[in-house]
Amino acid sequence: MFGALNRFISRLDAAPEEQQSATNGAYGFQVLRNTNPDVPLEPWFDFVIGINGRTIESPDPNLFATEVRNCAGTTISLGVFTAKGQKIREIYLPIPAENPTLGVSLQWTPLSVTEDVWHILDVIPSSPADLAGLLPYGDYVIGSPEGLVRGESGLSELVEDYLNRPLRLFVYNHEYNVTRPVTITPSRGWGGEGALGCVLGFGALHRIPASLEEPPHAPGETLFSTDSASFDEKRPVSSSSNQVYAPPQNVGAPAALFVPANMALPSKSPPPQAGKAPPKRGKARAHHAVTSPGIGGLDDYFKEGEKKSAEEDFAPKAKSGGVPPPPKMGGPPKGGPPKGGPPKSVTPVPAEETPEA
Numbered sequence: 001m002f003g004a005l006n007r008f009i010s011r012l013d014a015a016p017e018e019q020q021s022a023t024n025g026a027y028g029f030q031v032l033r034n035t036n037p038d039v040p041l042e043p044w045f046d047f048v049i050g051i052n053g054r055t056i057e058s059p060d061p062n063l064f065a066t067e068v069r070n071c072a073g074t075t076i077s078l079g080v081f082t083a084k085g086q087k088i089r090e091i092y093l094p095i096p097a098e099n100p101t102l103g104v105s106l107q108w109t110p111l112s113v114t115e116d117v118w119h120i121l122d123v124i125p126s127s128p129a130d131l132a133g134l135l136p137y138g139d140y141v142i143g144s145p146e147g148l149v150r151g152e153s154g155l156s157e158l159v160e161d162y163l164n165r166p167l168r169l170f171v172y173n174h175e176y177n178v179t180r181p182v183t184i185t186p187s188r189g190w191g192g193e194g195a196l197g198c199v200l201g202f203g204a205l206h207r208i209p210a211s212l213e214e215p216p217h218a219p220g221e222t223l224f225s226t227d228s229a230s231f232d233e234k235r236p237v238s239s240s241s242n243q244v245y246a247p248p249q250n251v252g253a254p255a256a257l258f259v260p261a262n263m264a265l266p267s268k269s270p271p272p273q274a275g276k277a278p279p280k281r282g283k284a285r286a287h288h289a290v291t292s293p294g295i296g297g298l299d300d301y302f303k304e305g306e307k308k309s310a311e312e313d314f315a316p317k318a319k320s321g322g323v324p325p326p327p328k329m330g331g332p333p334k335g336g337p338p339k340g341g342p343p344k345s346v347t348p349v350p351a352e353e354t355p356e357a
Helices: 003-012 016-021 061-070 111-115 128-132 154-161 297-313
Strands: 027-034 046-051 075-082 087-094 104-110 118-123 139-143 167-173 178-184 198-201
Touching (some): 027 111, 104 111, 128 178
Antiparallel strands (some): 075 087, 118 139, 139 167
C-alpha cells in the first residue's frame, strides 16, 4: 500500500548492526503542534509519511493541504511513523465538510531526528541533574528550545555553551508517558564528574521504546515479516475508522504453551468396589500417593487393588451369596410349615401399668 512503509519494515527487520541506519534518507511531515484533541497525533514523536494509500514524497505542504481538502465530508487515511518503538501505524480521520483541516502544524523533517535522544541511565546525588529532577532509566532528553541538538555530541556541545547558566531541556518519561520541560544549570564545580552529574546513553540501544500503555501482543502474532509479502498482506486494513487487530483463530493449534504441574494427592484407601465391604479400621496398611502416569505411582496403586481383590476371592463366603441367614426364633419349624396353615395371629396382652413412685 505504501512503498515507504515496506522499506521501513524491511529495515526494522534487519540485523542489529543494520538498524542504526533504518531511518536514514527517509522524510516525513513531523507534527509540531496539535490543537485538535480528536486527532491522535503526538507532537515531535509522530511523522506523517503517507496519505490515502500513497507515500508522501514531496515536501510541498500545499499538496498535502489540497489532498486534505479534497476529502471534505469523507474519511482520510494517514500513514504515521512514531519515534516510540520505531513503529508504523495507519489511522483514519473524518474531515469536516465546513472546515476541511486537521488542526495540526507540520514540518518536512528527516526521520533520523528521532535517533537524537539521550537516555538517562544514572543520576549522581546532589548533582545538577539530581537538583533538576531527572530520573534514571525512565527519562529521555529529546531536545531543547535553546537550539537544535543533533548527533551524539550535540547535547554535550549545548551543555558547554550553557555552563553556569540555566539550560532548558525537553525530557520524555517512558514510565509515565509524558513530556515535561526541565531547567538544569550545568556546572563543573558541583563536586563530582561531568557538568550534569548523570550517565547518558546514546545509540540504537537507547532509543525511545514503545509506550507501556500499548496492549501486549497476542501469542503467535508476528510484528514484522521478512518475507517478500506486501504491506497489505502483512497487516490487512479495513475500511472502518476503528480498527482492531485480531490474530487468526487457532485452527489445529499446537500443544499448549503452559502445562499444569502434576499434583501428588495422598490416598488413604482405594476406592470402594460394588458388593465389597470397606476395609476395617485399625489395621495399618501401606499407602501410596497417586502421582502422574509413567512414574510408577498408579502401577503400585493398581497392584494393591489386585492383591486385595485376590485375598477376598479366597476368603470363605456365605452360601446365601453374602446375605445373612434369618434368625432362629420366630421362624418356621425344621420339618416345614404346619399342615393346618400358618398359625393364627395372637393379640398381645398389654402389660399392667406400674404407678410411678
